[in-house]
Amino acid sequence: MEVDNGFSPIDIAISGLRAQGKQIEIISSNVANSRTTNAGNGEPYRRLEAVFKTDDDIGGVKLDKILADRSEFLKVLDPGNPQADEDGYVSMPNVNLPIEMMNLTIATRIYQANTAVLKRYQKMVETTLELLR
């Protein structure tokens, strides 16, 4: 990982912002679909998770892949529901709202931290330029 480029803190912070933006996008998809019993193929919505890895070009972070959570669907007893199976259970998405909210808080904090890095670095360079006044 080479860091000889003077503006690389900016590039790295921006890549962090984009990554957390993607993370929040995934979380919002999970939350919006937390009650979707039919995701188009007869199955309920399966929770998605974003995996990040280091970007070797600029040293920032990059979206590696988006995985589907393989944990079991939640089975809720609801015999009156037209979608219930023969035992009266309805399969619900494997989305756990408290976990999604916690992830959202974490992602927001990381986003803010990246913004702070960007702002501070900008201030630093401007201070250096003050030497030329």
Added chain:
Amino acid sequence: MANFNANVSGIQNAMKNVIEQNTLRRNENSSSSGMPKVGSFDNDKSEFSNAVKAIDNYISKVDDLQQSSDMSIKDLLSGKNEDITSVVSAVAKADISFKLLVGVRNKIIEAYKQTMNMQV
């Protein structure tokens, strides 16, 4: 728009002229007043030439610093070096040494003017 290199050699020539004329004037004054040439006078002359040599060295140092500051600015402009701090440090160094040089030049010219105004 003035080329900076012309300025540096202009200053160099101006200072050399001033120093040489000062030395010449002291020569004339001594012999015309009939006083014997004191041995210490020759020492003063070599001190002057040492000063001239020192200033010459300093001028070429200032020129080098200006060169590298211009180079770093060109690198910044062409995107080769995006590190602003190194450019700022090079430019600040060159600027301070240049200001010192100009200050020395101004002092010498002032001293020359005062010498010229002296009643003999």
Added chain:
Amino acid sequence: MSSTNGITDLLNAGLKAENLRQKTIANNIANLETPEYRRIDVKFEELLERSLGSSGSVDLSEIEPVIYRPQKTPVKSNGNDVNLESEVGQMVKNTLRHTAYIRLLSKKYKQIELAIDVE
């Protein structure tokens, strides 16, 4: 060691390029959601480096900052490839470079003034 263009001419050209770039960034941000829109950028540093590299001196009339479409960024489903965070990053860099060029120009002009003034 005289250069055909003083450093002030190069700095002025850089300023022109950064001003143009500011406009392209604003245009990109305005078209954040426009379908089939691809982001635009200004080509200047490469032109300058190519000119400088070959001869060490530069004919500034050959180097005009030019707007172009990099076509390098990945495209979203609506054909648009503008990313807000990237544009913000570009804007920050653009502002810093602009300030740097202005201050450097000012320093150069002050040096020339110093050399001219004898009093």
